[in-house]
Amino acid sequence: MTSQCQPERARPTNHRAAGQTRPRVTVITPAYNVANYIGEAIDSVLGQSISDFEYLIIDDGSSDRTVDEILRRISEDSRARLITMNHAGASAARNAGIMQARGDFISFLDGDDRWHPTFLEKQLALLESLGPDVAAVFARARVMSESGRVYLLRWQRAGRYDFDDMLIRACPPRTGSSLLIRASAFSADRLFRDLKSAQDLDMWLRIQRDSGMPYFWGGNKYLLDIRVRPGAISRDHQARFAALESLIRDHSLDLRRYPRNLAYVRPSVFAYRSGADDVADRWALAVRQIGWRMLVLDSYGWRVLAWSSLTPRYRKLLRSASGVARSFVGCLVGAGGAVLR
Secondary structure, three states: OOOOOOOHHHOOEEOOOOOOOOOOEEEEEEEOOOOOOHHHHHHHHHOOOOOOEEEEEEEEOOOOOHHHHHHHHHOOOOOEEEEEEOOOOHHHHHHHHHHHOOOOEEEEOOOOOEEOOOHHHHHHHHHHOOOOOEEEEEEEEEEEOOOOOEEEEEOOOOEEEOHHHHHHOOOOOOOHHHEEEEHHHOEOOEOOOOOOOOHHHHHHHHHHHHOOOOEEEEEEEEEEEEEOOHHHOOOOHHHHHHHHHHHHHHHHHHOOOOOHHHHHHHHHHHHHHHOOHHHHHHHHHHHHOOOHHHHOOOHHHHHHHHHHHOOHHHHHHHHHHHHHHHHHHHHHHOOHHHOOO
């Protein structure tokens, strides 16, 4: 057990002994100061249409009522148990769950998201219908406000995704709560790394590259709701983009079907939207080296061309207009400033 994945200060403590029967699925929820939402997440797992699973809830050193809410919800369900650890971050919490998982499949649900009742049933049916070279399947998601009101659908194409698709399209699963993964995709040296950003994308890429199962598969059903709230949105854009740049630099070496610089297309758009023009301009310069013919065929490609052709003044005006529109929609759906871009 490496210190990166399970530091000594974060050694987990079991609050409930696991049963003897091997479950089909292990569900893992990392939870940190989500007392207002964790009950809804737990209920959505325990209310699944299939019951052959174990549920590991990893409290990552919460300082609010999260643990009390967890214990209250799982007190009469033997499938669920609480594991507590000192605060070490979401990656360490997920790894603590993986290392105790007994299921043939593993799925993650963040403590402020919720699954639809048939999430596990339909994900299992899809994954088991595919070949052994598919490591994971992921579902489409609806986006909800902090209050739980759905206001947006997140669409991605259905079908097979290889390593190039995963990196170039900037993590099509979009959220860790959307996947069902073969437990054999993980190993002692293939766990979540403690990165400042994009830990999920890094993990999925390493699974595709190293596990012998090079494909993920996108489903066509909306099976979960992800919550967008101010406290969950990173405001440290510079740190986020620095981590993302490092990830792209390392993983783009393994691209086979696309030029390396194409991996900067979507991050360039995200950086322009966030006002990080220095980072965005540097990435857009790399993107332009690909040539306009490939870029105009991609919806994000022409956005990079458009953003990079604007003066700083017009970029600022565009961001301001977008911010006003998002605030207006936020008022309508009760999401405040947390409306997803």
